[in-house]
Amino acid sequence: MKVLGINGSPRIGGNSDILLTNVLYGAKNAGAETEKIYLTNLKFSACLECDELSHDGICRIKDDMQEIYQSIINVDAVIIASPIFFGSISAQTKMMIDRFQCMWLAKNVFGKKIFYKKRKGAFISVEASSRRDFFDNSRAIIKNFFATVDVKYMSELMITGIETKAGINEYPNLIEKAYDLGFRIAGK
Ligand SMILES: Cc1cc2nc3c(=O)[nH]c(=O)nc-3n(C[C@H](O)[C@H](O)[C@H](O)COP(=O)(O)O)c2cc1C
Numbered sequence: 001m002k003v004l005g006i007n008g009s010p011r012i013g014g015n016s017d018i019l020l021t022n023v024l025y026g027a028k029n030a031g032a033e034t035e036k037i038y039l040t041n042l043k044f045s046a047c048l049e050c051d052e053l054s055h056d057g058i059c060r061i062k063d064d065m066q067e068i069y070q071s072i073i074n075v076d077a078v079i080i081a082s083p084i085f086f087g088s089i090s091a092q093t094k095m096m097i098d099r100f101q102c103m104w105l106a107k108n109v110f111g112k113k114i115f116y117k118k119r120k121g122a123f124i125s126v127e128a129s130s131r132r133d134f135f136d137n138s139r140a141i142i143k144n145f146f147a148t149v150d151v152k153y154m155s156e157l158m159i160t161g162i163e164t165k166a167g168i169n170e171y172p173n174l175i176e177k178a179y180d181l182g183f184r185i186a187g188k
Helices: 015-029 065-074 091-098 101-108 132-148 172-187
Strands: 002-007 033-038 077-081 119-126 151-159
Touching: 002 015, 002 065, 002 172, 015 033, 015 077, 015 119, 015 151, 015 172, 033 065, 077 132, 077 172, 091 132, 101 132, 119 132, 119 172, 132 151, 151 172
Parallel strands: 002 033, 002 077, 077 119, 119 151
Antiparallel strands: none
C-alpha cells in the first residue's frame, strides 16, 4: 500500500508538517510505503481555465503539478494537511485542487475513467482560533476534491488553538492521534 501525504502549509517544520510526518510514520508502521510532497517547494501555476476542454484528464500546463498527478494516480491513500488561512484551506492547497479541473471535466463531462482502484483519504487541519465553521468550509472543499479523484473521505483530524510554529509539539496526545490516523488508514 502506498500513502501520499501532501503538505499545503508554507511553514516547513510547522504544525501541519509535524502532524503529517506522524500520520505517515503511523502508516509506515502499519506496513505502507509513504511519500510526502511539500506544495510550497513546487513551482506551479493556478488553473488558467483554458478554453480547451480536457477530454483526457491531462492538464495542458507543464509544470510541477505533473508530479502530483502521477503520484495521486498511483497511490492507495491520500492525506491532505492544510492549516486554516482566512477561514479556509491555504492558497497552496486550493491552487493544487483547482488544477484537477482537467480530471473533473474528463470524468464528469466526457465520462472518462481515470482512476482504476479504490483509494482512501484523510484531512488534517490546524487553526489558531476555535472556529469550527472554518473546518466546515475546508472539509467541504477537500471532500469535493476527493470525490473528483475517487478517494473516499475516511478520517479527519481538526485541531484548534495552535498558532506558533511547531506549537503542536506541546500536545503529544494530538501527535499520537495523528500517528493513529496514519496507522488505521494504512491498515484498514
Ligand atoms: C495567512 C494566514 C491566515 C490565517 N488565518 C487564520 C484564520 O482564519 N483562522 C485561524 O484560526 N487561524 C488562522 N491562521 C493561523 C494558522 O492557522 C495557525 O498558525 C496554524 O497553526 C498554522 O499551521 P502551520 O504551522 O501548519 O502552517 C492564519 C495564519 C496565516 C499565516
